[in-house]
Amino acid sequence: QVQLVQSxxxxxxxxxxxxxSCKASGYRFTSYGINWVRQAPGQGLEWMGRIIxxxxxxxxxxxxxxxxxxxxxxxxxxxxMELRSLRSDDTAVxxxxxxxxxxxxxxxDYWGQGTLVTVSS
Amino acid sequence: DIQMTxxxxxxxxxxxxxxxxxxxxxxSIRINLNWYQQxxxxxxxxxxxxxxxxxxxxxSKFSGSGxxxxxxxxxxxLQPEDxxxxxxxxxxxxxxxxxQGTKVDIK
Numbered sequence: 001q002v003q004l005v006q007s008x009x010x011x012x013x014x015x016x017x018x019x020x021s022c023k024a025s026g027y028r029f030t031s032y033g034i035n036w037v038r039q040a041p042g043q044g045l046e047w048m049g050r051i052i053x054x055x056x057x058x059x060x061x062x063x064x065x066x067x068x069x070x071x072x073x074x075x076x077x078x079x080x081m082e083l084r085s086l087r088s089d090d091t092a093v094x095x096x097x098x099x100x101x102x103x104x105x106x107x108x109d110y111w112g113q114g115t116l117v118t119v120s121s
Numbered sequence: 122d123i124q125m126t127x128x129x130x131x132x133x134x135x136x137x138x139x140x141x142x143x144x145x146x147x148x149s150i151r152i153n154l155n156w157y158q159q160x161x162x163x164x165x166x167x168x169x170x171x172x173x174x175x176x177x178x179x180x181s182k183f184s185g186s187g188x189x190x191x192x193x194x195x196x197x198x199l200q201p202e203d204x205x206x207x208x209x210x211x212x213x214x215x216x217x218x219x220x221q222g223t224k225v226d227i228k
Binding site for chain 1: 122152153155157159164165166167170171174176208210212215216217218219220221222
């Protein structure tokens, strides 16, 4: 069965960086993209970007363009999201989600369990 | 960016009720509209994709409709396990954007 397992919770100081991992299993990793979505406490969902796993091509939301890097390691079927220059308002649960393209429409069909990143001095 | 507006933001309903949630896009997104359910402390779960297609394994009490700018999610007979927050999402253009969510709780 398809599973996305994310790394554990992180506590970081303002200005630091965090790198969250997302290990995929149960499907051919390079056949689907990986999205990253975050959710601040008590708030809604915010799309951060997507990586095409078979070629590494990325699309980032403008809000994160200068601070985020998404990568993959196809040998271990793992996707990574690094966010730099952390601020207190980056405190959120970060999710990875598999990207399926059906009827030419992108769909987030399987999600990781989420990784809480807390930014605090 | 395309703005997605859901209504209502919250609603109270009883078991067995028919519930409808609407989502409006700030410009046409054709049928590039997905619906997710999120329970407290859990990851979102895909319910409906391409406006009206039911995701595999999702009960048929969930249905979606619409195209262009106006969309609806309907739950035909609300059950206890359906109390959650529901989000619409457009994937027509980047950045993908979500509605603010509709929280469905028990009356």
